[in-house]
């Protein structure tokens with residue numbers, strides 16, 4: 001069977017006390033599906049700088065093609081450059097380059113006095129350095145600090161023109177939201193891949209809280225689907241897998257080929273969604 005979808009998986013560095021062995025098992029299970037890469041987030045304001053490095057290099061050592069997220073907020077240019085150099089020296093060739101959020105997410109972005117002024121500047125610098133494959137963030141439902149969808153698309157174009165290779169979107173739940181954004185991006189002259197960010201929902205209450213901060217809309221139909229399941233994690237997982245696979249299938253029917261899964265460090269849900277989409281390990285596909 002020939003695969004028509006490209007997938008990637010996102011993890012966060014397991015915190016102190018979280019069993020690391022379980023993390024590696026999660027990563028290895030999902031890596032068996034042959035993703036283009038597995039990425040590791042950079043804690044808000046750079047709080048997991050060293051931990052991100054440890055995990056991303058640990059993935060690479062296990063033969064997993066790894067991408068490190070990197071934000072510029074709260075750091076000087078020299079500090080950010082040093083992080084990128086250390087990653088490059090360790091053989092990490094993929095970055096997800098982001099502006100990041102101020103510690104108080106409600107406040108507007110203020111650059112560090114000696115820092116990069118914007119994600120565009122950071123991307124320019126990283127592409128001058130050469131050798132990195134660079135992904136950037138995109139916001140189909142408009143980033144909270146953007147004036148409009150048009151302004152957001154225009155800014156995304158600047159990031160891609162500065163040297164980024166692809167955009168990965170914030171999660172969303174209605175296929176139309178992504179398709180409208182993709183069409184606007186194409187009309188604005190963006191021809192690089194726009195990867196659909198997919199979040200298989202595990203905890204609905206937390207989802208609502210986080211979505212309010214990052215500008216993602218949680219539709220009523222999704223709330224209804226999860227109503228009454230707060231104390232029933234098993235049914236929630238089944239509903240979550242179906243919901244995410246259904247979204248991906250709608251997008252695939254419209255020609256979307258690239259999917260990035262926000263795994264929340266759980267293997268089963270993202271694995272099940274991929275399975276429902278017909279994605280198997282490359283070994284099985286070759287058989």
Ligand SMILES: Cc1cc2nc3c(=O)[nH]c(=O)nc-3n(C[C@H](O)[C@H](O)[C@H](O)COP(=O)(O)OP(=O)(O)OC[C@H]3O[C@@H](n4cnc5c(N)ncnc54)[C@H](O)[C@@H]3O)c2cc1C
Pocket residue numbers: 040041042043044045046069070071096097098099100101118119120136137138139143145146147151152155156168169170197
């Ligand atoms: C795939 C993905 C991964 C992420 N990973 C992490 C992570 O690991 N760690 C973390 O802390 N956060 C992460 N985030 C969250 C991200 O840091 C926040 O969403 C942040 O607020 C924006 O970062 P950005 O680089 O996408 O912003 P930018 O694209 O630089 O800015 C966001 C929006 O603001 C507007 N804007 C900004 N600057 C200008 C300007 N100069 N002129 C005009 N408009 C402007 C644009 O409309 C733009 O779309 C991630 C987000 C995504 C989508």
